[in-house]
Amino acid sequence: MATTVKDPVVSTPPPTVKDGVSFLAGRLRQIGIFVALLVIVTLFQVLTGGALLQPDNVSNIIVQNSYILLLAIGMVMIIVAGHIDLSVGSVAAFVGAMSGIMVQDWNFPWWAAFVASMVIGGLVGAWQGFWVAYVGIPAFIVTLAGMLVFRGLTQIVLGNQRITGFPEEYRQLGGGFLFPGLFPAETNLLDWTTVGLGVIAVVLLVVTQLRGRATRARLQLEDEPQAWFVTKLAFIVAIILGLTYLLASSRSGTPIVLVVLGVLIVGYSAVMNNSVFGRHIYALGGNLQAAQLSGINTRRIDFMLFVNMGVLAALAGLIFTGRLNSAGPGAGNLFELDAIAAAFIGGAAVTGGVGTVIGAITGGLIMGVLNNGMSLLGVGIDVQQFIKGMVLLLAVGFDVFNKRRASNALK
Amino acid sequence: MAENILRMRRITKTFPGVKALQDVNLDVVRGEVHAICGENGAGKSTLMKVLSGVYPHGTYDGDIEFEGSIAEFRDIRDSERAGVVIIHQELALSPFLSVAENIFLGNEREKRGFINWNETNVEAAKLLRRVGLDLNPVVRARDIGVGKQQLVEIAKALSKNVKLLILDEPTAALNDEDSAHLLGLVKGLREEGITCIIISHKLNEIREIADSVTILRDGRTIETLSLHDGSVTEERIIRGMVGRDMESRYPDRTPSIGEEVLRVEDWTVHHPQESTRVIVDAANLSVRAGEVVGVAGLMGAGRTELAMSIFGRSYGSNITGTLYKNGTPITAKTVGDAIRHGIAYATEDRKRYGLNLIDDIKRNISGAALGKLAKRGWVDGGRETVVAGDYRRSMNIKAPSVTSITGKLSGGNQQKVVLSKWMFSDPDVLILDEPTRGIDVGAKYEIYTIINRLAGEGKAVIVISSELPELLGICDRIYTLAEGRITAEVPIAEATPELLMHYMTKEKD
Numbered sequence: 078m079a080t081t082v083k084d085p086v087v088s089t090p091p092p093t094v095k096d097g098v099s100f101l102a103g104r105l106r107q108i109g110i111f112v113a114l115l116v117i118v119t120l121f122q123v124l125t126g127g128a129l130l131q132p133d134n135v136s137n138i139i140v141q142n143s144y145i146l147l148l149a150i151g152m153v154m155i156i157v158a159g160h161i162d163l164s165v166g167s168v169a170a171f172v173g174a175m176s177g178i179m180v181q182d183w184n185f186p187w188w189a190a191f192v193a194s195m196v197i198g199g200l201v202g203a204w205q206g207f208w209v210a211y212v213g214i215p216a217f218i219v220t221l222a223g224m225l226v227f228r229g230l231t232q233i234v235l236g237n238q239r240i241t242g243f244p245e246e247y248r249q250l251g252g253g254f255l256f257p258g259l260f261p262a263e264t265n266l267l268d269w270t271t272v273g274l275g276v277i278a279v280v281l282l283v284v285t286q287l288r289g290r291a292t293r294a295r296l297q298l299e300d301e302p303q304a305w306f307v308t309k310l311a312f313i314v315a316i317i318l319g320l321t322y323l324l325a326s327s328r329s330g331t332p333i334v335l336v337v338l339g340v341l342i343v344g345y346s347a348v349m350n351n352s353v354f355g356r357h358i359y360a361l362g363g364n365l366q367a368a369q370l371s372g373i374n375t376r377r378i379d380f381m382l383f384v385n386m387g388v389l390a391a392l393a394g395l396i397f398t399g400r401l402n403s404a405g406p407g408a409g410n411l412f413e414l415d416a417i418a419a420a421f422i423g424g425a426a427v428t429g430g431v432g433t434v435i436g437a438i439t440g441g442l443i444m445g446v447l448n449n450g451m452s453l454l455g456v457g458i459d460v461q462q463f464i465k466g467m468v469l470l471l472a473v474g475f476d477v478f479n480k481r482r483a484s485n486a487l488k
Numbered sequence: 489m490a491e492n493i494l495r496m497r498r499i500t501k502t503f504p505g506v507k508a509l510q511d512v513n514l515d516v517v518r519g520e521v522h523a524i525c526g527e528n529g530a531g532k533s534t535l536m537k538v539l540s541g542v543y544p545h546g547t548y549d550g551d552i553e554f555e556g557s558i559a560e561f562r563d564i565r566d567s568e569r570a571g572v573v574i575i576h577q578e579l580a581l582s583p584f585l586s587v588a589e590n591i592f593l594g595n596e597r598e599k600r601g602f603i604n605w606n607e608t609n610v611e612a613a614k615l616l617r618r619v620g621l622d623l624n625p626v627v628r629a630r631d632i633g634v635g636k637q638q639l640v641e642i643a644k645a646l647s648k649n650v651k652l653l654i655l656d657e658p659t660a661a662l663n664d665e666d667s668a669h670l671l672g673l674v675k676g677l678r679e680e681g682i683t684c685i686i687i688s689h690k691l692n693e694i695r696e697i698a699d700s701v702t703i704l705r706d707g708r709t710i711e712t713l714s715l716h717d718g719s720v721t722e723e724r725i726i727r728g729m730v731g732r733d734m735e736s737r738y739p740d741r742t743p744s745i746g747e748e749v750l751r752v753e754d755w756t757v758h759h760p761q762e763s764t765r766v767i768v769d770a771a772n773l774s775v776r777a778g779e780v781v782g783v784a785g786l787m788g789a790g791r792t793e794l795a796m797s798i799f800g801r802s803y804g805s806n807i808t809g810t811l812y813k814n815g816t817p818i819t820a821k822t823v824g825d826a827i828r829h830g831i832a833y834a835t836e837d838r839k840r841y842g843l844n845l846i847d848d849i850k851r852n853i854s855g856a857a858l859g860k861l862a863k864r865g866w867v868d869g870g871r872e873t874v875v876a877g878d879y880r881r882s883m884n885i886k887a888p889s890v891t892s893i894t895g896k897l898s899g900g901n902q903q904k905v906v907l908s909k910w911m912f913s914d915p916d917v918l919i920l921d922e923p924t925r926g927i928d929v930g931a932k933y934e935i936y937t938i939i940n941r942l943a944g945e946g947k948a949v950i951v952i953s954s955e956l957p958e959l960l961g962i963c964d965r966i967y968t969l970a971e972g973r974i975t976a977e978v979p980i981a982e983a984t985p986e987l988l989m990h991y992m993t994k995e996k997d
Contacts, residue, residue: 352866353858353865353866360851367855369802370799370802371823371855372800372827373824
């Protein structure tokens with residue numbers, strides 16, 4: 078513990094193989110989840126005889142899981158703050174139903190229905206946030222109530238009837254693709270829109286990473302070894318390009334929802350890492366009393382988190398409704414559990430203070446690939462449930478085990 | 489007669505980095521009331537935890553001889569079977585269970601796993617009568633007062649056939665009437681042949697009921713005095729508690745004291761849940777720029793409560809009184825307000841209230857003033873790292889980098905992170921609550937140097953401490969606090985440990 082470091086910029090000895098191994102061991106916890114995803118993808122790719130990574134199937138996995146991934150972003154933020162939200166499935170269903178009523182019965186244009194739906198989601202979140210943050214009722218209770226209340230409201234406003242026949246524009250968000258007619262698959266080898274997007278993403282990624290590393294070097298901050306940095310970057314670039322290729326050779330190119338999701342992932346990662354708001358979430362989740370005694374308005378943050386979750390749940394409801402072209406009384410059932418599972422598989426801590434957006438997304442993808450892969454193999458729903466349950470248990474068990482080992486190392 | 493029920497021999501207990509007890513000896517005669525005295529942190533509670541098996545055999549060095557044979561208690565149940573029962577300062581009754589259930593908790597009157605309610609309640613009523621409580625045993629523990637809860641704890645101990653009863657600060661939370669009743673009960677137990685060890689700060693109480701007193705200081709036994717002939721005065725006990733070693737453990741400082749920065753007038757604070765219980769009673773104090781002011785008080789005197797209530801009302805209810813900053817009255821209803829008014833409070837319990845232990849050094853340092861590093865809500869991470877690096881150097885925080893997790897640092901380095909955090913919030917007044925608790929001697933010197941530097945920069949510093957030598961070594965002026973009241977204001981030139989302890993133990997007239 079008491080390593081005497083007089084000067085942080087001491088010249089470091091050249092790295093050895095042993096250093097590299099211990100560095101990788103230290104990173105294992107962070108990269109473990111990505112490795113797990115890769116292992117699962119490889120496993121099912123082999124088991125399904127290559128069907129998993131067929132272009133159209135990849136596109137399908139993304140669209141199928143988009144609303145869960147979206148919910149997982151808001152959910153991991155709430156979990157980092159030490160709360161939980163059990164109501165998101167019902168809220169998504171309620172907003173979907175309201176949007177259906179708006180476009181069908183009240184003749185709202187699709188965009189007005191979208192805006193109004195997000196506002197409804199925000200109000201629902203404000204309602205729940207009020208009870209959690211300002212009245213002080215545990216989020217588990219408030220959102221358990223919300224799960225029932227908004228499921229009930231969904232059924233009431235729909236009169237237990239399903240709404241179908243949504244306008245074309247509305248359905249684009251959940252089921253549409255980017256410029257589908259521009260490069261028809263019949264005449265083009267690849268969908269060049271997708272290729273362009275992929276290349277832009279890679280360029281942006283490499284530029285920001287290099288600039289960040291240069292800044293850290295200028296500030297003489299200790300950084301990861303160059304070899305690791307290059308390997309990591311090359312790996313991520315390879316994944317993006319691989320995904321780009323698969324989508325570009327699929328029937329329709331880039332799903333619109335993937336673009337929405339990508340923007341939200343990047344945006345919310347930045348919020349969690351670099352904004353005052355995000356940093357305060359980690360602070361209050363890590364030690365609520367210390368955060369309060371540091372002058373952080375923890376109630377306001379709790380409130381805002383639920384408002385945010387409400388808006389994301391609304392967006393998920395719109396995507397889901399658009400994709401199915403239907404708003405029904407049973408929509409969004411069990412979404413909350415998938416989103417919570419995604420956050421925890423992705424490394425969020427049950428006690429709060431730990432968790433990342435990218436981890437939750439990876440956790441959600443693990444669940445999505447498991448679902449899809451097992452369905453391709455013809456595994457029944459019963460066995461699927463069993464396996465998903467065990468994955469969740471083992472992932473959190475691994476986390477608890479890791480933490481115990483770390484705290485024992487302190488003694 | 490003088491047969492010893494308990495002999496503790498050369499007990500040594502070490503925590504990481506701190507030797508809490510060193511070669512402590514304790515002899516307790518059967519059937520006596522034996523008091524243990526010492527400043528906070530002298531090792532009294534640790535010694536009792538060793539005795540009662542909270543720290544099991546094997547985690548300490550030395551021998552415990554109980555009733556003539558060596559005792560190797562593995563846990564509390566083990567020591568209770570032998571007849572050693574400890575009643576902790578924080579009462580451990582389960583609030584929603586009945587008094588009878590609490591008395592027999594873990595020791596149920598049962599038959600094949602089913603509770604015999606009649607026997608439970610009848611036996612409980614008998615035990616309650618023994619401690620002088622006329623109470624229906626089926627009422628819930630939370631529905632009776634603190635004084636009665638204390639008596640229920642004793643009844644619980646009696647149900648376990650106690651031979652040696654340990655009471656840790658039993659009257660700290662009681663009013664005079666309840667205290668008198670409790671002390672009378674302890675005398676009654678002595679008549680029944682039960683031996684008592686009582687830890688207390690109230691020296692008049694000790695002189696009233698104890699047969700002998702053992703004094704601990706800095707984890708060592710200083711002396712055991714017999715109180716039978718009445719020749720031992722309170723002053724004599726105090727002298728043993730505070731000792732006389734005041735070497736150059738404190739860096740020199742030439743104070744340059746300026747204008748008054750903070751003044752607290754007529755400050756009264758009530759308990760957060762029991763809004764009629766007075767915790768801080770019409771306190772008046774002030775601190776000037778460049779001045780280090782001490783607040784001395786024993787456990788339960790209301791030191792932390794006073795500080796936290798000033799710091800944005802983060803403790804208490806029904807707070808009345810006025811704060812003046814640079815001569816003008818201010819209101820600081822939230823911690824945020826207090827920080828904006830230039831007040832900082834570094835907690836006595838840095839792990840629970842001071843740090844996010846799972847996060848790194850730089851994010852802890854920036855935690856109270858993240859806004860200073862942000863533009864339109866976005867944090868400049870580079871500048872944050874630079875700022876944290878500066879503090880790491882100037883405060884000599886020993887860690888591989890500013891991204892080290894604070895939970896892995898030693899106590900002294902954690903404290904430096906807490907101090908850095910508050911220095912970064914750029915306060916005019918720093919309230920430091922037990923700034924050297926749980927820190928080894930070398931790091932203490934560094935903390936004192938930092939305090940001197942802060943005062944030298946013109947900050948007003950209030951130091952709360954239960955270590956009198958520390959206050960005498962670093963302060964310009966010392967307030968004493970007893971039972972929530974400021975009992976004296978002593979300039980450093982006149983301050984002696986004896987005088988301070990006299991005011992710290994001064995009870996309400």
